[in-house]
Amino acid sequence: MKMLTELDVSDHKEVVEVGDVKIGGEDLAIMAGPCAVESREQLLTAADHVAKEGGQILRGGAFKPRTSPYSFQGLGEEGLEYLAEARERTGLKIVTELLYSDDIELVNSYTDILQIGSRNMQNYGLLKKLGEVDTPVMLKRGYAATIKEWLMAAEYVISHGNDNVILCERGIRTFETATRNTLDLNGIALIKDKLNIPVIIDPSHGTGQRNLVSPMAKAGISAGADGIMVEMHPNPEEALCDGQQSLTLDDFSQLVDELNRVAQAVDKRLAV
Amino acid sequence: MKMLTELDVSDHKEVVEVGDVKIGGEDLAIMAGPCAVESREQLLTAADHVAKEGGQILRGGAFKPRTSPYSFQGLGEEGLEYLAEARERTGLKIVTELLYSDDIELVNSYTDILQIGSRNMQNYGLLKKLGEVDTPVMLKRGYAATIKEWLMAAEYVISHGNDNVILCERGIRTFETATRNTLDLNGIALIKDKLNIPVIIDPSHGTGQRNLVSPMAKAGISAGADGIMVEMHPNPEEALCDGQQSLTLDDFSQLVDELNRVAQAVDKRLAV
Amino acid sequence: MKMLTELDVSDHKEVVEVGDVKIGGEDLAIMAGPCAVESREQLLTAADHVAKEGGQILRGGAFKPRTSPYSFQGLGEEGLEYLAEARERTGLKIVTELLYSDDIELVNSYTDILQIGSRNMQNYGLLKKLGEVDTPVMLKRGYAATIKEWLMAAEYVISHGNDNVILCERGIRTFETATRNTLDLNGIALIKDKLNIPVIIDPSHGTGQRNLVSPMAKAGISAGADGIMVEMHPNPEEALCDGQQSLTLDDFSQLVDELNRVAQAVDKRLAV
Amino acid sequence: MKMLTELDVSDHKEVVEVGDVKIGGEDLAIMAGPCAVESREQLLTAADHVAKEGGQILRGGAFKPRTSPYSFQGLGEEGLEYLAEARERTGLKIVTELLYSDDIELVNSYTDILQIGSRNMQNYGLLKKLGEVDTPVMLKRGYAATIKEWLMAAEYVISHGNDNVILCERGIRTFETATRNTLDLNGIALIKDKLNIPVIIDPSHGTGQRNLVSPMAKAGISAGADGIMVEMHPNPEEALCDGQQSLTLDDFSQLVDELNRVAQAVDKRLAV
Known part of the structure; x- marks a missing residue:
């Protein structure tokens, strides 16, 4: 098997399709929205504006990784429901963070792109499970990961069966x-x-x-x-x-x- | 609640007890052993030597976090069994890495100290589950974590119910x-x-x-x-x-x- | 005196003039040429090409700061003469590095812009002397200098009398x-x-x-x-x-x- | 010539002698004193205490490298005179920073060890001049220099003729x-x-x-x-x-x- 990190040939996709939205190639993708889903009204207002300006993808966190255990941790499934409602209303695709491997079925049932955050880039248990779905995965670079380690993390997902990987710096x-x-x-x-x-x-x-x-x-x-x-x-x-x-x-x-x-x-x- | 990271008062323990071995205070703990458990013979030879020289704790990885998905990933439960046999034979305590939150029951049933590796220091799902056991946790510093973030990670474990936390630089x-x-x-x-x-x-x-x-x-x-x-x-x-x-x-x-x-x-x- | 590093008001120039070439504002400056001046032929070939493509400024090092004392250290004044000849021939302005404070008169007599390299960004003896000429100074950021320290180094030059400062990342x-x-x-x-x-x-x-x-x-x-x-x-x-x-x-x-x-x-x- | 940075053989000294004080080998050197020489009284009080406790070397800056051009820049030659008086009085050796290459004769006429600060570690003009004296040089590591670059900087001094080099982390x-x-x-x-x-x-x-x-x-x-x-x-x-x-x-x-x-x-x- 050729590895991404040999940096010459590999099995990755150059264009990842999220429904009818193409990521890669000549197209430029615009993903926008609030850091955290805070309320129905906040999210729908944001979604309407993203759609109006021509963005294709709505972002919003339902499960938030916070440095302190005492900070706001997100609305959870309630947040996912608002995201789905916004998709229904605007036609935008949804990207939201998958934080815990136990939640993969739940989050996957709502989202169009599974976002993996910086702190989880080397959470190998989570990466392996992502190989078992075919939902596109957006893999953020670890804040102190080398480029090679980042590509190796992508390789974990791809080698376990899911080649719909998008990187995010x-x-x-x-x-x-x-x-x-x-x-x-x-x-x-x-x-x-x-x-x-x-x-x-x-x-x-x-x-x-x-x-x-x-x-x-x-x-x-x-x-x-x-x-x-x-x-x-x-x-x-x-x-x-x-x-x-x-x-x-x-x-x-x-x-x-x-x-x-x-x-x-x-x-x-x-x-x- | 006072937080560790206020850096003046906190609920942490100054001495963590692992059976009759004290970590902290005037005592100096010696943990030694192979990076990975590779075979029964390799581990028992190492364990005998640690015990002979006066070490108190045997280390050895059964589940290995590897940057590449194609590197040796550890012996898994077989490795845990060799560790248990070595403990039986030498009287040493055992420390081994918990890599996946799904494995917490399995690993906890064998080990005396649950080691959390550098890449998992901000794996909050894992940290929260550690709060639900009372086994001592050795929390390695993330390789790019600030001291404050490291203490915040310890706070995740303590605030979820387990104050037997040991840090590892x-x-x-x-x-x-x-x-x-x-x-x-x-x-x-x-x-x-x-x-x-x-x-x-x-x-x-x-x-x-x-x-x-x-x-x-x-x-x-x-x-x-x-x-x-x-x-x-x-x-x-x-x-x-x-x-x-x-x-x-x-x-x-x-x-x-x-x-x-x-x-x-x-x-x-x-x-x- | 208002300092650059207060980051709100300051005495710096927004456009630095190098003869009839403006650096800053709506104009885009193109500086190109070899790392080191190696020979008359090499430099003139490069200069002709920069001029032909519409660049305004020719770069070339006559004094090279090298990590090893045994590496090529530059042609010295011979290199400066080739730069002056290239200017004469093409009409390009010249930028070259001032490495040693003892050489300021020599280098200043040839160049249009005095370049200060990364390793010298906090060489305060050199920075103070730059305040005594009015030749534009291009101050490269130290490879481990914070933005604030970089602006403070610029402040050394400006506060000693020369406000023709250009930064280079x-x-x-x-x-x-x-x-x-x-x-x-x-x-x-x-x-x-x-x-x-x-x-x-x-x-x-x-x-x-x-x-x-x-x-x-x-x-x-x-x-x-x-x-x-x-x-x-x-x-x-x-x-x-x-x-x-x-x-x-x-x-x-x-x-x-x-x-x-x-x-x-x-x-x-x-x-x- | 063998270079320090080949890291196997080299021409450096293992023990550098500062008068009768040996730096290196089995001896432990204690250098202490104020950051900057601020007044005669301040320095002599410090010097007396260093000597009383068994230190061998008095430190104190007469020329201070400051990030801001508006910070206190040191007493200059007046500071050097107080250092010399303290040496006379206590028998301590003196170490002080050489900041500008123009000052090498002046500073060298007072001090026992020439200190090169972190910001000047790759000031090659200064390093070359240090090769022309035989006073011991204490070369501080640049705050972002690799170990190899640090040794290369030492090599600049040694290859220009002065092998009395002491490193300082x-x-x-x-x-x-x-x-x-x-x-x-x-x-x-x-x-x-x-x-x-x-x-x-x-x-x-x-x-x-x-x-x-x-x-x-x-x-x-x-x-x-x-x-x-x-x-x-x-x-x-x-x-x-x-x-x-x-x-x-x-x-x-x-x-x-x-x-x-x-x-x-x-x-x-x-x-x-």
Whole structure:
């Protein structure tokens, strides 16, 4: 078997299909929504706006991995139900995080893309179970994982039977503290040069600051990314999670316009 | 509730008891054995030597977290049975890694200490389940976790009901490539200054080189650690895992002698 | 006095003029040439090509900072003379590294921009002397300097009398080894959001790989950079320094075309 | 010529003599004093205490490298004069930082050891000039330099004619922010295993916290260091520089006692 990490030939897909939405190739995917699903109203407002601006995928966390055991842990299945309602209403696809391997059936029954977060990138028990479904998996890079380790984690999923893998760069941990993380766009350029597996950029977690989301989204696309995942909240000041890095609805509208221009300049098309 | 991470008062234990072996306080714990349990003979030879030299705890992995899905993944339950046999024969306690949350009952039925590895330090599903048993937990620091995140992970276990938590420093990831990891002894000194929760040092993973294990074990004890965990193999050249950092039996004998002298110089006693 | 590092108001210039070439604002600066000046022929060939493709500034090192004392240290003043000849012939401006404070008069008598390398970013003796000339200074970020320290180093130059300061991001040192450095485009976006001092991106040192130079040059411009500095060699295989990251002449031609499209998409103009 | 960095044979000295004080071998060197020389009284009080407790070398900065151009930059030559007076009075040797290559004659005419700070480790102009004197040089590790680069910097000094080189580990820059730097004791153990060039540990800069100086000094000696350099101030609360990491006089007395015990346990002798 050829491994991804030999970096020359491999069995990964260059385009992963999520229903009629293609991730990879010439298409640019836009995933947006709140960090955490907080209420029905908050989510539907966000979903309507993503759909209106031409995004294809709605994000929102129902199970939240929090550094402190005393922080808000998410709405759980109630959150999943709101996501499904938003899909029904808007036609958007859904991406949400699978946190615990025990929840794989539950989460898989609601979502279109299973998101694996940074802290779980080397949770091998979880990765092996992902091989047993055929739902697309978006595998975020561990915040201190090398590119090789990241590809090896993808290999765990693929070698256990599921080749619908999308990578997501969300920033690595360095000595710099002026930004939340350091987005490693070099890594995107390297992977696209060697492999062409789909890669999404998350400039919200990657910078931690609302003002930096738009320039870094554009930079990510220029480096070769196949789409963006951004946090957007109807009222960032009241967000229960990551408000300082969430775009407002207006910020998001402007980002889509700007991204459209950059996408054309690098031969990608944004389906608006 | 007072949290560990307030770094002034907390509900952690200063001494964790593993049967009649005390971890913390004036006692110095010695944990040694092979990286992976490879065979009955290999394990019993190692166990006999640990016991002979005065160690109290036998280490050995039955389930191995490997970066590549194609590397040796451990003997599984067969490995646990050899560990139990070695305990019966030598009187040593056992520490072994719990890798998958589904295996908690199985592993817990064999081991005296549940080891959580670096890659699982923020696997919150696993941490919560550890709160439901009262077996001592040895929580290795994530290779890119801050000290605060490490203590927060301990807080997950304690706040869910199990206050028998032992920390283990095993090196962090830095720009330096001449050693496998960079042991952060500053972190040990800081934690012992503020909290006095038991901390073990693992100079095998922390350095990746056999020759550096002994000086760094002594350094760790001088910085305040309550014990060491080292890899030792009857025949390191043939080890299936981490041979280059495994001590030989003779190396281990010499290490215990040297450690005894340093322990006395910092008012610790090594139970030989 | 307001300091750069207060990150709200400061005395820096938003556009630095190098003769009739403007660095900053709507203009995009292209600096290219070999890592080291190796011979008259090599340099003039490179210079002709940079001019032909519409670049404005020729780079080339006459004094090379090398990790090993036994590596090629540069042609010294002979190299400066070739640079001056190339300027005469092509009309390009020159940027070259000032390595030793004793050489400031010599190098300043030849060059249009004084480049300060990564290793000298906190060489305060050198920074103070730069305050005594009014030649533009391009200050590369130390490979492990925080953004704040980088701005403080710029403040050394400005507060000693020279406000013609241009910053250059050339990658920072992280745990990732698959690329030579990690380009911190977050830092560019942050500085442009807060200050708008001119910032150049160096994707050659920032990635260490020829294939990644073009995507990362485009990414840097999208993140807000005011120009690029790239290594280009008539025959990279025979380069005495950094051949693996040097573009060929053809690569450079293609890069300029691609950059032109991205520049327009972010409202910059490339003077071709 | 064999290079240090071949890590097997080299021309370095295993013991560097500073007058009758030996650095390296079985002897343990104690260097202590204030971060910056602030006044005659402050320095003489510190010097008397270092001598009384059996230290051999007095530290104190006359020229201070400061991140901000607006911070206290040192007393300059006045500071050097106070150091010379303290030497006369106590018999201690002196170590002080050489910051600018222009000052080498001046500083060399006063000091017994020329200290090169972390920010200047790759200031090759300065390193080359150090080859032209035979005064011992203490070369601090760059805060983001690899061990190999550090040895290469030593090689610059040695290959230019001065083999009296002492290394000093003062902590590296990592993602951890709970301590000022991360002391890399692995590096000390590695260098002593391969080369046995003298290495000093600086736990003051290495931790940034007074309470951690003593455990990390002991840890450094256990890892193989040949001595310590610590900051000590008669009144840390009023220090112009690094007060939070300076020991009081009483702290220092206690440190010497504790160090004595650990030194014996690793076959070093502290000349009290």
